[in-house]
Amino acid sequence: MANVLIIDDDPDVRQVLAGAVKSAGHEARSAGTLQIAMDTAGSFNCEAVFLDLSLPDGHGLDALTWFQELMSFPEVIIITGKGDPAGAELALNKGAFDFLEKPASIAEVTLTLVRALEYREARLRRSREGLIKRSGIVGSCSALVRCLQDLSQAAATGNSLLIFGETGTGKELFAKAVHDNSPRAGHDFVVVDCSALSRGVMESTLFGHVRGAFTGASDNFSGLVALSNKGTLFLDEIGELDLDMQKKFLRVLEEKKFRPVGASREVYSDFRLVCATNRDLEAMAQRGEFRQDLLYRIRMQKCTLPPLRERREDIPELCTHFLEETAGQLKASPKEMYPEVLEIFSAYEWPGNVRELKNALEQAAAAAQDEPMLHRRHLPLHLRVSLLKDSLSGQQEDKGVLSSDFSPLGQSDIPEWKTFKTQVVEAAEERYFHDLYAHTGGRIKEMARLANLTQSRVYSLINKYKLR
Numbered sequence: 213m214a215n216v217l218i219i220d221d222d223p224d225v226r227q228v229l230a231g232a233v234k235s236a237g238h239e240a241r242s243a244g245t246l247q248i249a250m251d252t253a254g255s256f257n258c259e260a261v262f263l264d265l266s267l268p269d270g271h272g273l274d275a276l277t278w279f280q281e282l283m284s285f286p287e288v289i290i291i292t293g294k295g296d297p298a299g300a301e302l303a304l305n306k307g308a309f310d311f312l313e314k315p316a317s318i319a320e321v322t323l324t325l326v327r328a329l330e331y332r333e334a335r336l337r338r339s340r341e342g343l344i345k346r347s348g349i350v351g352s353c354s355a356l357v358r359c360l361q362d363l364s365q366a367a368a369t370g371n372s373l374l375i376f377g378e379t380g381t382g383k384e385l386f387a388k389a390v391h392d393n394s395p396r397a398g399h400d401f402v403v404v405d406c407s408a409l410s411r412g413v414m415e416s417t418l419f420g421h422v423r424g425a426f427t428g429a430s431d432n433f434s435g436l437v438a439l440s441n442k443g444t445l446f447l448d449e450i451g452e453l454d455l456d457m458q459k460k461f462l463r464v465l466e467e468k469k470f471r472p473v474g475a476s477r478e479v480y481s482d483f484r485l486v487c488a489t490n491r492d493l494e495a496m497a498q499r500g501e502f503r504q505d506l507l508y509r510i511r512m513q514k515c516t517l518p519p520l521r522e523r524r525e526d527i528p529e530l531c532t533h534f535l536e537e538t539a540g541q542l543k544a545s546p547k548e549m550y551p552e553v554l555e556i557f558s559a560y561e562w563p564g565n566v567r568e569l570k571n572a573l574e575q576a577a578a579a580a581q582d583e584p585m586l587h588r589r590h591l592p593l594h595l596r597v598s599l600l601k602d603s604l605s606g607q608q609e610d611k612g613v614l615s616s617d618f619s620p621l622g623q624s625d626i627p628e629w630k631t632f633k634t635q636v637v638e639a640a641e642e643r644y645f646h647d648l649y650a651h652t653g654g655r656i657k658e659m660a661r662l663a664n665l666t667q668s669r670v671y672s673l674i675n676k677y678k679l680r
């Protein structure tokens with residue numbers, strides 16, 4: 213028997229759900245507002261929560277994480293009216309188990325609840341058994357722990373997995389961890405960056421070619437799909453595949469067979485697919501830019517990595533990790549941070565997420581040279597710029613840093629914060645890439661390595677800032 217909390221402002225809905233829960237043999241408690249639900253949850257060890265999105269004292273979405281973080285780790289099922297599909301989608305992306313559209317039948321309610329409880333039990337069993345090899349993933353906030361649980365489940369099933377997340381949130385790291393935790397770990401983990409391959413070379417890179425198939429094909433090449441046989445194929449930025457390649461790839465997924473360019477016979481490859489994207493593939497599918505049938509295939513399981521600004525509690529742990537890593541590479545002792553430096557790190561928005569944090573620490577450690585402590589002055593320019601926030605709200609603490617980097621704003625020309633921030637971040641980006649270009653003599657590979665970006669991203673930034 214499980215404890216189930218029902219949160220809905222409509223007494224009829226509460227009654228129907230409670231009836232369904234009780235007839236399935238579980239204990240039900242109901243609440244008409246978020247406040248009552250939170251008070252109830254304190255003493256009711258709930259294993260599943262039915263959560264309405266539109267409540268008199270707030271939006272259910274804002275309370276979702278609160279319920280997910282309860283000690284009993286409940287699964288949350290969203291109850292949604294016809295009017296809020298976007299809210300339900302957002303909730304799923306934040307780790308809600310599923311959603312039910314009102315009015316749901318008793319059978320639907322019961323089935324969803326059974327599945328949610330089964331899923332929760334399997335999730336807890338796996339985390340109790342400590343089966344997850346983290347493969348370098350750092351962080352312990354609840355959103356990340358959920359992703360690790362998704363990871364563990366995906367690793368065990370072998371189904372296709374779609375990892376969604378902003379740039380630098382760790383999609384490739386997670387994909388590798390899925391591979392490392394799967395029965396395929398002894399075989400290859402093959403990465404294909406779909407945004408870095410031009411249309412012309414994509415097909416032969418994926419499927420291989422025979423000698424003489426086209427100008428320049430001087431040897432047979434088996435291709436990356438064949439290379440991932442028995443292992444894992446990671447398609448990064450899958451949203452960049454053009455429709456023609458999507459069609460070809462769908463066939464490979466369905467039949468596990470493909471024909472190398474210029475070959476007469478088909479080749480077989482048994483690979484496990486993990487894809488990543490930071491694009492809204494659903495919206496792309498609706499616009500006809502991404503095949504719906506391929507989307508169904510690749511997202512048999514899904515995991516959404518939180519942006520760093522939504523898991524700031526992990527920042528100190530990540531900083532320690534990267535400072536130790538940098539020190540290890542230099543065979544030096546790890547540097548430490550003054551508290552005010554950590555404050556800046558904790559307050560910054562991190563549009564480039566963990567990658568940006570890692571780069572910032574590497575740059576700061578290099579700037580600090582032999583000094584054991586990192587000071588604000590060691591931080592990259594764009595981070596120091598974040599101090600402007602404090603200055604604009606009258607809490608600026610270190611005028612020296614700002615005045616040396618920027619001229620003060622006149623009384624009459626204070627722009628909106630967002631506009632100003634965008635301009636300053638763009639200026640910092642431009643300066644960074646100018647310096648990087650000068651430092652590396654414009655060698656793309658080296659630029660990509662130092663900046664920890666893909667070569668195609670570096671190309672686009674070179675074009676953006678007309679670096680010559």
Ligand SMILES: Nc1ncnc2c1ncn2[C@@H]1O[C@H](COP(=O)(O)OP(=O)(O)OP(=O)(O)O)[C@@H](O)[C@H]1O
Nearest residue numbers: 348349350351378379380381382383384385566567
């Ligand atoms: N949770 C984490 N713990 C430790 N390192 C992390 C974490 N997340 C990301 N990183 C590091 O940040 C960098 C970027 O990660 P990764 O390449 O996996 O991101 P991504 O989401 O695939 O980025 P992109 O979309 O730009 O390809 C890597 O150096 C990775 O090791």
